Amino acid sequence: MAKSVLVTGGAGYIGSHTVLQLLEGGYSAVVVDNYDNSSAASLQRVKKLAGENGNRLSFHQVDLRDRPALEKIFSETKFDAVIHFAGLKAVGESVEKPLLYYNNNIVGTVTLLEVMAQYGCKNLVFSSSATVYGWPKEVPCTEESPISATNPYGRTKLFIEEICRDVHRSDSEWKIILLRYFNPVGAHPSGYIGEDPLGVPNNLMPYVQQVAVGRRPHLTVFGTDYKTKDGTGVRDYIHVMDLADGHIAALRKLDDLKISCEVYNLGTGNGTSVLEMVAAFEKASGKKIPLVMAGRRPGDAEVVYASTEKAERELNWKAKNGIEEMCRDLWNWASNNPYGYNSSSNGSSS
């Protein structure tokens, strides 16, 4: 029988791509999402893309902090594992509204973990972030590098990692994998699903994409005097399909008897500057991205990229796509859906 996986935040960017890979990989997926920063349109498209595998998808509009609603879902299905994406993720907003972040991310996670324990489902894959490496003293970042946080969003990730470690220490039946994402970009090659942030995008590529389709006049580059090849910040961009596959690899790893509470980086191991990324996007799209150079943003690190050794060795997973594929697939999504899931009614009506 197909393994059942509960996916929180499964309607979001990384969630929806992972749900598709889960369905294609033979899993049954139950999505819970409050649609605060996403919409069911992504899941309707996932269902279509998955063809007959789409029958193994169901979704519920539920907030994780709604304990009775969550309990009902656990009482109806025996889950083999939970992949926990749900959480707010905008750094700037978290500085302005820290309690919103602590409530949503921490209270949601504590409630989820309690309900999981109550129903005997103690297998968890959690979406952490490379943000916990702060301003790394050296690169590549290994999973043993010291962790810290410079804003409330980062602290919610850090705190949840600590909570997970404590939960495992208190009860060794738990198997927990903390995945530290680097910088997810791109979209499914079909162009049907992709990133659709509400409001002003917080990350580079969603912003670039909105400039390319004419929704914004230019891209502001924060910091051109970093000690990097061209002065702009360097990050480890990873194709969202590779990231999604990393979750399947993590789920397989949970079958390993020896797993306890483990951390894995999901990155490519390659550092790319802002200007290199923009150039790759211009090539893929044929669009010119007007740039405005600005000063550094407080809290931004200079160079961050992953050591991929542990994930390669223990998860048997390695990113396949480079920045060309990321930009190609991003542009395919963006040009077909200039206003995200609201661009056409066909995705929303089904």
Next chain:
Amino acid sequence: MMARNVLVSGGAGYIGSHTVLQLLLGGYSVVVVDNLDNSSAVSLQRVKKLAAEHGERLSFHQVDLRDRSALEKIFSETKFDAVIHFAGLKAVGESVEKPLLYYNNNLVGTITLLEVMAQHGCKNLVFSSSATVYGSPKEVPCTEEFPISALNPYGRTKLFIEEICRDVYGSDPEWKIILLRYFNPVGAHPSGDIGEDPRGIPNNLMPFVQQVAVGRRPHLTVFGNDYNTKDGTGVRDYIHVIDLADGHIAALRKLEDCKIGCEVYNLGTGNGTSVLEMVDAFEKASGKKIPLVIAGRRPGDAEVVYASTERAESELNWKAKYGIEEMCRDLWNWASNNPYGYDSSSEDNSH
């Protein structure tokens, strides 16, 4: 002048009840919110008696902080000038066994409280942090600038709440927040009517000593006698609970200072006392012999921890008055009159 209104969460507990008494005596009106998970309303009945006519300004609600609608109701009925937030679970060992209980109770309770405070425009907070955030300090005395860390879920709840408070202030400078890092509170009100009454096996030295003295436990186990200290046992900064309570009044006064943002203060005496010295002082005060069993170190226990009291002295104008003799005297006065805590007599439970 109208008495200032203070909401005290966890006000039925050990430190809470002593602080409530000092608040009432200091002219404040006090509304206590406590779920009574690890405390008894008897403590507040006794506080009311001790406060005599001031006791009229005390009211109590059995409410859990996570019950948002109940909390909102309390805030809608009274305009609070400040909140002193004691409520929280505090047993290290239990927190290792049941981390989610601690994260839920302490973090979710605090987040809810802060949200309801903001919603009702009450942005003055005194929070009970702990010297536990100094972990195993590399040097002593511990100053407020030391790096902070945590070795167990209980400590992490304190650490996380401190960070949350700093973020809340960072997002809205109307907040005034004082984080008080308690060292080791002991003793009781000199009347012997209120004191510490932990449920189950005590987690801390002196409540355990007190239970040995009244015959509830056969002996005291001393964890570690090979530390690099005067007599080999761990050294801590014990502080009389009345001094600690007064530190909260000093913090409330400080909140009226317009320059305060989110500040941290140690509440300790600045003196380090070893386990054996403390037992000795207690034996002297009580006339009871405390049988000792010496055991190995407990993982996670620091060697020497005591406070730098400079900042609290200069900025709060507060300084501990009592030494370990008074702490042991008042502890014994409470313990001998209430060998089983608030359950010792039925008289208080009946009304």
